[in-house]
Amino acid sequence: MKIKDIKVAKVEAPLITPFKTALRTVHSIHNIAVYIYTDDGQVGIGEAAPTAVITGETFGSITHAIEHYIKPAIMGLDIADIVHLMERLDTSIYQNTSAKAAVDMAIYDLCAQHYQTPLYKLLGGYRKELTTDITISVNETEEMVKDSLAAVARGFQILKVKVGKDPLGDVKRVVAIRQAVGQHITLRVDANQGWTPKQAVQIIGALEDAGTNIELVEQPVHYSNLAGMQYVTANTLTNILADESVFSARDALTIIEKRAADIINIKLMKTGGIHQAQKICHIAEANDMPCMIGCMLETKISVSAAAHFAASQKNITMIDLDGPSLCLKDPITGGPIFDNARITMTDAVGIGFSI
Missing domain, CATH: 3.30.390.10 (Enolase-like, N-terminal domain)
Structure with a gap:
């Protein structure tokens, strides 16, 4: 072939x-x-x-x-x-x-x-089902609360809340969402590099004091500011997730050595694909650091490939593959089954598309 x-x-x-x-x-x-x-x-x-x-x-x-x-x-x-x-x-x-x-x-x-064979089995075949979060875009507080409740109504139990455009209002946004959805919903916060290190520590501390019980904060400061990531990780109780700071296996090793995060977010668009993503995942696993699998704004094609990779790896413990759930319609049929929060692998060979 x-x-x-x-x-x-x-x-x-x-x-x-x-x-x-x-x-x-x-x-x-x-x-x-x-x-x-x-x-x-x-x-x-x-x-x-x-x-x-x-x-x-x-x-x-x-x-x-x-x-x-x-x-x-x-x-x-x-x-x-x-x-x-x-x-x-x-x-x-x-x-x-x-x-x-x-x-x-x-x-x-x-x-x-x-x-x-299905791709996930070729890569390791660890599990057949995944549960993804869904992104809540950064907007005014009322709109974010409305979007959060709508996501919960669709069956999502994990929300990734986008913040970082307005540091002074970010605590208010997350507190309002927590009050609206209740304590049984898992909240993840993604600042997309939007805070300074001192702002991050102050905001995360305020969220902790407010009882928001957030699971993690993703990329609180600029991707290049590893000293800032170290500072935030060392001065907060909440888990810090490195996203834009990690493109390669070498980046992952640096994050681990500097203790600049607690979790690594693997995205195929950053790593260059599955082959390099495996290296990051294995380095993290060898150092007892869990990984998330994430995506950019992608359709079912590449998100399906990421789902196969995630399903194959024990060390990927968090799933952020909501691309198809954000789309009004799928551009292609086949692949894993995306049913809102649940992603189920099928027995179709390869990634599973009929072309």
């Missing part, structure tokens, strides 16, 4: 409501689908999400990277030769992690097809 051709196409999906964080506001997903064709007629699929404020990539840069750098580097290679393939993929161009992730997913899709 050798790579015969690689093609890219647009994949779009409108969102139910605008997605708002401290970094951006998005109304509709506009991503890139990647199709890898083999000499024996099989097709693998992946997806890249242009997230310029995080990975530095745009629709044009991803397409260019795949067509002019990645494709020439891996054409004609055998799908079963994963180590060689991933080495060529990784060295084809510097960074461009989302472009690499889309190709990586399609390769793993084909590899699992080759062995006639």
Whole structure:
């Protein structure tokens, strides 16, 4: 099974409501689908999400990277030769992690097809079901409370509350949501790098004192400020989750060595795909640090690949794969079953799409 051709196409999906964080506001997903064709007629699929404020990539840069750098580097290679393939993929161009992730997913899709097994079983097969949180976009307090109650009504028991645009009002937002949804709902808070270290300690301390009982705070300060992450982690009781601070296995090791977080968020768009994500997960597991699996604004294509990876790994203890739940409609059929908070793997081979 050798790579015969690689093609890219647009994949779009409108969102139910605008997605708002401290970094951006998005109304509709506009991503890139990647199709890898083999000499024996099989097709693998992946997806890249242009997230310029995080990975530095745009629709044009991803397409260019795949067509002019990645494709020439891996054409004609055998799908079963994963180590060689991933080495060529990784060295084809510097960074461009989302472009690499889309190709990586399609390769793993084909590899699992080759062995006639669902991808999650090929990768480890730890479990078949996952429970995801759902994102509550940053807005005025009343609207966030309304969105939180609507999410709970849909069956979500874990809410990831976006903050960071208005530090003075963030405590008020989270307190109001906790009062509205009750203590039985798990709350996660994501500042998207929106606070200074001192603000973070003050805000998290206020949330602790207010009895909000939040499970974690994600990326409270700028991704490059590891000293700030250390300061926040050392001076709060709440678990700190490193997101934008971790793109690579080396980043993960640095976070662990500096004790700059309690949990690591793995996203395929940051790591460059499943192959590199495995390295991060294993390093974290060896150091007794749990991981979350997350996603950018992605459709069912790439979120399904992330779900397969998450289902295969014991050390991924938290799931943030709400992309399909945020979309008004799915752009593609097949793959794992996304039923609001519950994600169920099927017995379909590969990632599970019929193309």
